[in-house]
Amino acid sequence: MDNSAKANMTPNPTSNLAPNLTTVEQMEADAAKLKELACAACAETWDDRRASQQPQCVFGESGICCRICSMGPCRITKKASRGICGADAHAIAGRHYLRMAAAGSAAHSDHGREIAHVLHMASPDGNYRVRDEQKLLRLAAEWGVETEGRDIYDVAREVSEIGLAEYGKPFGKLRFLSRATKERQELWERTGVSPRAIDREIAASLHMTTMGNTADPEALVRQSLRVGMADGWGGSMMGTEFTDILFGTPTARATESNLGVLEKDMVNIIVHGHDPAFSEMVVLAAETKELADYARSKGAKGINIAGLCCTANEVTMRHGVRMAGNFLQQENALLTGAVEMICVDVQCIFPALAALAGCFHTKFVTTSPIARIPGSIYVEFRPETAMEQAMQLVREAVGNFENRDAAKVFIPASKQAAVVGYPNEQIIRELDGVTNSHVDARGSYAPAIDSIKAGVLRGAVAMVGCNNPKVRPDYSHIEIMKELLGNDVLIVASGCSAQAAAKAGLMSREARFICGAGLRRVCELVGIPPVLHMGACVDISRMMLLVNEIADDWGVDVTQLPIVGCAPEWMSEKAVAIANYVVATGIDTYLGIEPQVKGSERMMELITEGTRKITGAGYVINTDPRELAAAILAGIEAKRAALGI
Ligand code: BF8
Numbered sequence: 264m265d266n267s268a269k270a271n272m273t274p275n276p277t278s279n280l281a282p283n284l285t286t287v288e289q290m291e292a293d294a295a296k297l298k299e300l301a302c303a304a305c306a307e308t309w310d311d312r313r314a315s316q317q318p319q320c321v322f323g324e325s326g327i328c329c330r331i332c333s334m335g336p337c338r339i340t341k342k343a344s345r346g347i348c349g350a351d352a353h354a355i356a357g358r359h360y361l362r363m364a365a366a367g368s369a370a371h372s373d374h375g376r377e378i379a380h381v382l383h384m385a386s387p388d389g390n391y392r393v394r395d396e397q398k399l400l401r402l403a404a405e406w407g408v409e410t411e412g413r414d415i416y417d418v419a420r421e422v423s424e425i426g427l428a429e430y431g432k433p434f435g436k437l438r439f440l441s442r443a444t445k446e447r448q449e450l451w452e453r454t455g456v457s458p459r460a461i462d463r464e465i466a467a468s469l470h471m472t473t474m475g476n477t478a479d480p481e482a483l484v485r486q487s488l489r490v491g492m493a494d495g496w497g498g499s500m501m502g503t504e505f506t507d508i509l510f511g512t513p514t515a516r517a518t519e520s521n522l523g524v525l526e527k528d529m530v531n532i533i534v535h536g537h538d539p540a541f542s543e544m545v546v547l548a549a550e551t552k553e554l555a556d557y558a559r560s561k562g563a564k565g566i567n568i569a570g571l572c573c574t575a576n577e578v579t580m581r582h583g584v585r586m587a588g589n590f591l592q593q594e595n596a597l598l599t600g601a602v603e604m605i606c607v608d609v610q611c612i613f614p615a616l617a618a619l620a621g622c623f624h625t626k627f628v629t630t631s632p633i634a635r636i637p638g639s640i641y642v643e644f645r646p647e648t649a650m651e652q653a654m655q656l657v658r659e660a661v662g663n664f665e666n667r668d669a670a671k672v673f674i675p676a677s678k679q680a681a682v683v684g685y686p687n688e689q690i691i692r693e694l695d696g697v698t699n700s701h702v703d704a705r706g707s708y709a710p711a712i713d714s715i716k717a718g719v720l721r722g723a724v725a726m727v728g729c730n731n732p733k734v735r736p737d738y739s740h741i742e743i744m745k746e747l748l749g750n751d752v753l754i755v756a757s758g759c760s761a762q763a764a765a766k767a768g769l770m771s772r773e774a775r776f777i778c779g780a781g782l783r784r785v786c787e788l789v790g791i792p793p794v795l796h797m798g799a800c801v802d803i804s805r806m807m808l809l810v811n812e813i814a815d816d817w818g819v820d821v822t823q824l825p826i827v828g829c830a831p832e833w834m835s836e837k838a839v840a841i842a843n844y845v846v847a848t849g850i851d852t853y854l855g856i857e858p859q860v861k862g863s864e865r866m867m868e869l870i871t872e873g874t875r876k877i878t879g880a881g882y883v884i885n886t887d888p889r890e891l892a893a894a895i896l897a898g899i900e901a902k903r904a905a906l907g908i
């Protein structure tokens with residue numbers, strides 16, 4: 264069914280109780296106004312291109328088109344049940360699915376590797392320093408690195424080298440697996456989903472799916488779990504740990520979200536992508552007096568940095584930098600006509616930004632050899648010269664302010680206050696008062712567990728993932744969240760889902776007024792918003808640790824907890840990797856977009872039921888957000904009943 268059909272949606276009754284929230288209808292009105300102006304500027308956006316792509320290929324959508332070798336492409340049809348080599352629908356869909364998981368794992372893990380290299384070159388007088396020594400020391404202790412009497416930068420180098428070795432070590436399993444509960448570790452070992460080196464699982468996945476290899480869908484699904492694990496318990500976890508060490512573990516802080524954070528009288532610079540090594544420098548450069556003075560000399564009131572996508576999540580959690588929006592808002596940000604420069608690093612960047620920037624005075628700057636885009640200004644970012652390069656780019660953005668055409672500027676007023684920055688350390692701090700200053704003290708989740716046992720909280724949901732034009736952008740995120748909050752379900756969120764929540768106002772403390780009585784009481788007692796911002800998509804690794812630590816404190820297996828994951832609008836290969844490691848970790852995952860395997864009944868059965876026999880968890884797929892929310896609530900209640908609570 265096509266969920267973009269608005270008429271099919273019934274209004275959520277809780278909306279009326281929260282007049283200060285921003286609705287999807289308001290966001291759509293802003294987008295429509297921007298679009299109107301876009302037509303005047305001759306700009307096209309994703310919805311035009313989506314229209315020109317209709318009808319989309321049903322073979323591709325069902326996962327039964329194979330072009331892995333040049334005998335193909337082969338399509339499975341009623342009259343052709345096998346490709347030229349004899350691969351059937353299950354093999355073709357399974358191989359495609361594993362390739363998506365491997366690509367997603369590669370993206371997150373390569374990002375983690377970049378950060379490990381940055382940590383390796385950190386120095387007390389360089390561009391990058393160690394900001395969270397305690398976290399570094401904890402990791403050093405975990406990995407058996409000597410710290411006594413050593414310079415902290417020597418320790419950082421050795422730790423980063425061990426981290427980098429995790430990518431290609433010839434023997435053994437990933438070190439971070441030992442952070443999981445004993446039960447999980449044993450299960451992973453028993454079922455063959457413990458990853459070896461990160462790169463090895465990615466290479467093995469490509470090898471398995473090349474022409475003439477694995478045709479057994481069960482083996483392809485099992486490897487999907489394993490390569491996903493190499494991401495969540497490997498590359499992503501590395502990215503998160505090393506980012507915290509370099510730039511500080513986030514703490515709760517106030518910010519704002521939505522296009523209204525762009526400023527009419529200021530130089531607006533947008534940072535977009537995922538790798539914080541570059542955007543951190545842009546933020547610091549914009550804070551220098553030299554550039555602030557320069558901005559004033561050009562008639563601007565100052566320099567306003569705003570974020571898009573996961574880069575926004577990274578810099579908002581550590582600096583309070585305001586968030587302009589999520590994935591399907593990237594073009595809208597440029598359509599305001601008020602952006603002097605957009606600097607991107609890697610992942611989730613529309614190549615369309617080049618043409619769109621050309622309709623305005625906006626400078627579109629790409630900075631990574633991983634994401635080269637025709638029509639952009641390419642400034643290859645190097646950690647050694649990071650600050651210098653950031654200063655130069657911000658200077659150019661300021662210089663571009665005078666080229667802004669006031670007649671093309673329209674900044675929607677919509678913005679919402681949000682409190683962001685809830686990594687596990689902050690959650691523990693809020694719950695337990697533990698400061699985590701001692702390297703061994705993790706603190707306890709007992710207050711949260713007691714609330715769940717008592718039924719004050721029914722459970723928790725990790726809301727994650729992208730926007731996808733196959734459904735109404737942000738609608739599923741926001742409406743599912745409202746439904747869960749109304750039913751006393753606490754939410755942790757990351758990626759574009761976190762930004763949807765922030766744009767709607769669900770990350771403000773006032774959002775407690777749409778919650779059920781139990782969750783409202785918890786929010787009031789602890790002083791938290793009901794949707795906790797845990798960071799970027801690599802930070803879903805934080806969520807994996809969170810559930811394992813809760814399971815440990817509770818004394819049950821992860822699969823027994825009334826805690827599930829939900830990606831209602833996912834689109835990226837990275838989301839396939841994530842969904843696989845979340846399921847491998849024992850957490851049911853509710854998807855609002857169908858994985859591209861439905862041309863194979865066997866694959867559909869394997870990802871929804873088959874994995875339950877391996878990991879105890881699987882997907883629940885429903886493209887109707889109301890039904891998906893109801894399924895989540897039912898799933899949580901079933902877990903509670905099984906626990907006897
Ligand atoms: O890594 S949620 S659209 S921005 S892939 Fe991309 Fe999806 Fe957003 Fe962050 Ni994650």
Ligand code: SF4
Pocket residue numbers: 329330331332333334335336337345346347348349350355474475
């Ligand atoms: Fe066709 Fe087999 Fe080649 Fe795929 S691998 S394109 S099914 S011949």
